[in-house]
Amino acid sequence: MLNGYRTVFETSLFSNWTSLISLAFLGIGLGVTFGWITGRFRPKEKGGCALAFMALWSLAWVGASTWWVGSNLKTAWVYTSALRNGRCGIAEGVVRVLRQQPAGGHAAGDRVRIGDREFEVNYYRSTLAYNQTIAHGGALTDGTRARVHYLDGAILKVEIFR
Helix, strand or coil, X not given: CECCEEEEEECCCCHHHHHHHHHHHHHXXXXXXXXXXXXXXXXXXXXXXXXXXXXXXXXXXXXXXXXXXXXXXXXXHHHHHHHHCCCCEEEEEEEEEEECCCCCCCCCCEEEEECCEEEEECCCCCCCCCCCCHHHCCCCCCCCEEEEEEECCEEEEEEEEC
């Protein structure tokens, strides 16, 4: 705890399970593709349509999953190096909640103002940045004194005054 602030969120490669989920999707794709190639998941029909479908499915699934993993690695690098090197903005002050996202989603995320900056926090967005809305136990509630580190609107670190 520094100057009365306690860190409640700091971005990393494994924030919000996003990178682990993308790795799981890649693993599923590679596993099914490997099973198909080795004959474990071969369709009963030996026709060209089944073969073409599996080849296209494997290419699409593994390609998209690989892109997702790569995107998460790049984003994690950008976010953590910005925090480490002090290349992110800092907003500090009392949180004012302008809009709250319902627990079930189907609406825009929480809109909060900290100091002179506004941020949107969306629980249903897959991101390495802070995404805990008030309805899901988020720390940025009305009247809370907070300091956030941000980059391009994404909250990288949340500190609460205690």
